[in-house]
Amino acid sequence: MRIVEHIDRVQSRLGRQMLLENPSTYLLFEESTMAETEFLDEIARRSGCGLLLDVNNVFVSSQNHAADPDAYLASFPLSRVAEIHLGGHEEETDEMGAPLLIDAHDSPVADPVWALYEEVIERIGRVASLVEWDNDVPDWPVLRLEAEAAETVLDRASRKAAA
Numbered sequence: 551m552r553i554v555e556h557i558d559r560v561q562s563r564l565g566r567q568m569l570l571e572n573p574s575t576y577l578l579f580e581e582s583t584m585a586e587t588e589f590l591d592e593i594a595r596r597s598g599c600g601l602l603l604d605v606n607n608v609f610v611s612s613q614n615h616a617a618d619p620d621a622y623l624a625s626f627p628l629s630r631v632a633e634i635h636l637g638g639h640e641e642e643t644d645e646m647g648a649p650l651l652i653d654a655h656d657s658p659v660a661d662p663v664w665a666l667y668e669e670v671i672e673r674i675g676r677v678a679s680l681v682e683w684d685n686d687v688p689d690w691p692v693l694r695l696e697a698e699a700a701e702t703v704l705d706r707a708s709r710k711a712a713a
Contacts, residue, residue, distance in 0.1 A: 557597040569600045569632055574607035574653035576614055591627040600632035605667045606659065606682075610639050610651040619666055628674045636667055636700060637682035656685035658696060664703060671707030679704060 561568055572590060584592070594601055603626065612619035638657030644650045659667075659681060671677070681696045 551593070551596065553593055554596045557593065557599050561597070561599065567598065567600055567632075569602040570594065571602040571604050571635070572607050572626070574604070574610040574614075574651075576650065576652075578615055585625060587622065587625040587627065591630065594627065594630045601627065601630040602633045602635060603628070603631045603670065604635040604637070604653075605670065606635065606637040606639055606663050607653055609660070609663045609666060610653045613649070613651050619662075620669070623666065623670060628670065631670075631674060631677060634667065634670065634677055634679045635682050636663060636679065636696075654685060655682045658692070659699070664699065667700075668703050668707045671704055672710045675711040676704055676708040 557568060557570070570590065570593060572586065590601060593599065608619050608622055608626075611617070612622060636659045637653065637655045638659055640652040640654040640656065642650045642652055667679075679700050681693075681700055683693060683696070687693070
């Protein structure tokens, strides 16, 4: 698999494990022989890379394709997750007038994304987490509140995971 060769080359050059992120998607393949989660697991298994679970990407893709984000997470190889990303998204409409979410990193983390994040932390315990905000970056107090919200979820869900 070509992607495994590329990951091996990068990891060898850096001398450390890299993390591969699940994408946000806007179109589906007409045909596929492997689910995305199975593909990510296979790449990680063959290359030794870890996975970066972007929970907002799970939500965005699920909404865009009328899929169940809980089913996606149930099939995701959570044991390989070394970091989690959270972010905001934009709500748009496509050319047919249907809702379309864009992973924009330009707004607060949405409530459904926080809920998915908490579910993941309850399953795997505390893991490095980052709130991404790349566009229309607000003043520090807003960013701090997002970081504190993530810490609150980490603490609460980690306690549940340990129980």
